[in-house]
Amino acid sequence: MQRNPVGKLLLFGATGDLAQRMLWPSLYGLHADGLLPEALTIVGSARGEQNDDAFRAFVQKALGQFLAADRKDDDKIASFLERLFFQPADLSDPASFAGLAEKIGDVSSGLAIYLSTAPSLFEPAVKGLESVGLAGETVRIGLEKPLGYDLASSREINDTVASAFPEERTFRIDHYLGKETVQNILALRFGNSFFEPVWNAQGIDNVQITIAETVGLEDRAGYYEGAGALRDMVANHMLQLVALIAMEPPALYDGAAIRDEKAKVFRSLRKIAPEDVPICTVTGQYEEGAVGGKVVKGYDDELGYDSNVETFVAIKAHIDNWRWQGVPFYLRTGKRMAKRRSEIAIQFKPVPHSMFSGRGGILQPNTLVIRLQPEEYVQLLVMAKEPGLDREGIRLREVPLNLSMDAEFAGSRRRIAYERLLLDLIEGDQTLFVRRDEVEAQWTWIDAIRAGWDANQTKPKHYAAGTWGPAGAIALTERDGVTWQDD
Numbered sequence: 001m002q003r004n005p006v007g008k009l010l011l012f013g014a015t016g017d018l019a020q021r022m023l024w025p026s027l028y029g030l031h032a033d034g035l036l037p038e039a040l041t042i043v044g045s046a047r048g049e050q051n052d053d054a055f056r057a058f059v060q061k062a063l064g065q066f067l068a069a070d071r072k073d074d075d076k077i078a079s080f081l082e083r084l085f086f087q088p089a090d091l092s093d094p095a096s097f098a099g100l101a102e103k104i105g106d107v108s109s110g111l112a113i114y115l116s117t118a119p120s121l122f123e124p125a126v127k128g129l130e131s132v133g134l135a136g137e138t139v140r141i142g143l144e145k146p147l148g149y150d151l152a153s154s155r156e157i158n159d160t161v162a163s164a165f166p167e168e169r170t171f172r173i174d175h176y177l178g179k180e181t182v183q184n185i186l187a188l189r190f191g192n193s194f195f196e197p198v199w200n201a202q203g204i205d206n207v208q209i210t211i212a213e214t215v216g217l218e219d220r221a222g223y224y225e226g227a228g229a230l231r232d233m234v235a236n237h238m239l240q241l242v243a244l245i246a247m248e249p250p251a252l253y254d255g256a257a258i259r260d261e262k263a264k265v266f267r268s269l270r271k272i273a274p275e276d277v278p279i280c281t282v283t284g285q286y287e288e289g290a291v292g293g294k295v296v297k298g299y300d301d302e303l304g305y306d307s308n309v310e311t312f313v314a315i316k317a318h319i320d321n322w323r324w325q326g327v328p329f330y331l332r333t334g335k336r337m338a339k340r341r342s343e344i345a346i347q348f349k350p351v352p353h354s355m356f357s358g359r360g361g362i363l364q365p366n367t368l369v370i371r372l373q374p375e376e377y378v379q380l381l382v383m384a385k386e387p388g389l390d391r392e393g394i395r396l397r398e399v400p401l402n403l404s405m406d407a408e409f410a411g412s413r414r415r416i417a418y419e420r421l422l423l424d425l426i427e428g429d430q431t432l433f434v435r436r437d438e439v440e441a442q443w444t445w446i447d448a449i450r451a452g453w454d455a456n457q458t459k460p461k462h463y464a465a466g467t468w469g470p471a472g473a474i475a476l477t478e479r480d481g482v483t484w485q486d487d
Contacts, residue, residue: 019044027042041083097129143161178421185241207328212334282315312337
């Protein structure tokens with residue numbers, strides 16, 4: 001696509017946790033590899049008074065803490081810090097924006113704005129930027145999730161942003177889309193001819209998507225109490241993975257074509273009616289247990305009061321279109337689970353007839369496993385013959401065919417997802433960003449589930465920390481003769 005790099009970057013939330021752990025290391029990585037525009041200047045903004053030198057020292061400390069040891073280069077860090085400037089701002093105070101405009105100066109060379117703040121500040125931020133001329137045709141804006149907490153709030157945010165920034169200059173960020181293995185889903189599907197004939201209801205029995213975390217609340221209690229697992233993970237990351245697995249082949253690898261096909265998937269998601277919610281969804285909340293050999297507190301104990309917010313959710317979803325009719329998509333995500341894991345398991349239908357009998361064993365259906373983290377690999381489970389003379393019949397066993405991304409591309413540096421997304425924001429490539437109609441279709445589906453929970457007075461079932469969630473999650477799949485891919 002035609003890239004249109006800007007000359008300036010404005011980063012709100014510049015002293016926050018996300019900026020320290022991800023954004024500054026990512027921007028430094030791009031700088032160190034010579035990928036940033038040579039004249040690009042970066043203005044950080046946050047509450048709190050400090051000058052440019054103090055801010056550079058702050059970023060330098062963050063790089064020292066969060067950069068991998070082999071990426072630290074004193075000369076490159078020093079030259080990166082020369083790009084940085086700081087301007088304090090309180091986004092809720094309209095008077096703050098005049099100083100920002102003065103600090104940034106002329107934006108004729110293009111300005112990219114990264115808004116890593118609470119959604120409640122999106123409206124005053126957009127109005128403030130517009131009031132001082134920082135929302136014109138040469139300015140684009142990137143928005144960090146969450147984009148609301150339901151369809152109504154999401155529309156309100158989108159309307160506010162659209163009043164100053166049209167869709168072609170709005171970049172909604174879902175960092176999962178920047179992961180190398182997530183993009184490999186497109187390469188696997190559309191770069192290899194042998195998958196397409198079976199990538200449908202005739203060839204696939206079910207799809208499982210798991211995003212499991214071993215951590216608990218950490219420092220996110222305030223946010224998580226208002227979100228829960230459904231809003232925090234399913235409404236964005238998991239549904240985006242569903243779309244990449246289920247979408248029709250785009251005509252081109254570009255932002256419009258790919259996002260058109262993803263939006264069709266979201267519009268085809270079968271809405272879960274209130275009467276189906278008890279059999280199609282499971283909610284849970286972790287209680288005291290052991291993770292990594294250490295005893296950890298339950299969710300309520302960490303909060304200090306009783307809560308009905310779910311820390312786990314499992315869903316049986318369907319896509320009502322020609323390709324996927326009748327194929328269940330099982331989604332599962334939770335905190336304080338047995339292992340940290342993000343993966344997609346695509347189970348193909350079994351062979352129609354087995355010619356192996358007796359000691360040959362039970363034929364297992366082929367499964368394609370795409371692991372996103374902590375390792376990154378693609379694995380195809382196939383049936384193979386065990387070595388031997390076979391005098392009592394052939395014995396078969398399931399074996400993996402592995403493609404390890406780390407091993408195969410050992411000479412290539414594994415980049416932080418935010419490196420790709422920040423560079424695309426700077427250069428104006430919207431392919432890996434989420435369009436408004438996608439967001440609102442996602443929320444429409446999520447809101448129906450929450451309405452069903454309310455109608456059924458659903459409360460999360462407790463599960464011990466360090467397990468795979470409540471027993472109901474096992475029953476969700478086993479009713480269909482399916483077992484979660486937990487190996």
